[in-house]
Structure formats: C-alpha cells, structure tokens
Amino acid sequence: MVSVLIFVYKDNEIRYTYNLIKAYEMDARKIPGQGPLCMMPFIPLMKHGPDLLDQADDLIHQREKTRLEKADMPTSMAILAGIISTDLPAQLIHKRKDIMIESAAYDIIKKDGIQEGVQQGRPPRT
Numbered sequence: 001m002v003s004v005l006i007f008v009y010k011d012n013e014i015r016y017t018y019n020l021i022k023a024y025e026m027d028a029r030k031i032p033g034q035g036p037l038c039m040m041p042f043i044p045l046m047k048h049g050p051d052l053l054d055q056a057d058d059l060i061h062q063r064e065k066t067r068l069e070k071a072d073m074p075t076s077m078a079i080l081a082g083i084i085s086t087d088l089p090a091q092l093i094h095k096r097k098d099i100m101i102e103s104a105a106y107d108i109i110k111k112d113g114i115q116e117g118v119q120q121g122r123p124p125r126t
Contacts, residue, residue, distance in 0.1 A: 028052045032059055041073055044081035044088055053081065053088060057095065071103035079105065 005020040028046035031039050032055050043049045043056040060073045074096045081088035093100060100106055114124050 028056075032056060037063055037073075041076035041080055044077060044084060050081075050085065050088060053077070053092065054095075057092060061096070061099075067099065067102060071099045071101075072105070075100045075103040075105045 003022060003025060007018055007020060009016045009018075023042045023045045024047070026042075026046045028043045028049035029052065031043060031046070032052060037060065040056040040060050043052055056077065057074055060077075061070060074092055078089040078092040078100070081092060118124055
C-alpha cells in the first residue's frame with residue numbers, strides 16, 4: 001500500500017493542493033505495464049525496482065519518440081539509481097552511453113569536470 005500525503009499551499013492569491021507519493025513504497029512491477037512512461041526514471045527507487053531496471057530502460061528506448069527524450073530519461077534513471085547503488089548507474093551508462101551523452105545532465109557534468117580539471121592545472125582537451 002502506498003501512502004499519499006496531501007499538502008495545501010495557500011497565500012493571498014493562490015491555493016494549490018498536491019499529493020506527495022512516496023516512490024519507495026510503490027511496487028515497480030506495476031509501472032512498466034500500467035504506469036505512465038514518465039515514471040520509468042523512478043523505477044530504481046521503488047520496491048522491486050532494481051530488478052526491473054533493464055525492462056524500464058528498454059521501454060523508454062522503444063516508446064520515446066525524440067532522441068533527446070531517449071537521452072534524458074535513462075540519464076535521469078541512472079542518477080536516481082545512484083541513490084541506492086553504484087553498480088546500477090554504471091550498468092545503465094554502459095548500456096546507453098551513446099544516447100545519454102546527448103542529455104542536458106551529461107553536458108552539465110562534463111562541463112563541471114572540465115572546469116575542475118582546469119582548476120587543478122590540466123588544460124582542457126580540444
């Protein structure tokens with residue numbers, strides 16, 4: 001059973017009600033067949049999620065239309081998988097690196113790495 005917490009934000013101009021769903025309480029086995037594709041990056045955090053990582057990645061790869069979406073979703077999944085394991089992100093990156101290098105997150109991490117190298121006295125590659 002997944003617990004849902006309901007929160008309300010209210011000020012003089014707006015009232016907003018939202019539900020907080022705890023991903024770690026969700027059963028990942030229900031997501032590939034029934035859940036929306038946008039939930040796939042959260043699969044590693046769910047119950048039984050690590051066992052379904054390859055299936056979720058394959059669904060993203062098969063169903064997403066644009067190359068950018070195919071890059072961002074597995075990159076997001078790899079980042080979230082890093083919360084629970086160091087092996088799971090490595091598996092995802094090894095499998096989809098050719099696509100993931102086009103994601104915004106990869107670009108940010110790469111630029112930060114180059115900057116860090118420059119600060120340590122290493123010239124950037126050209």
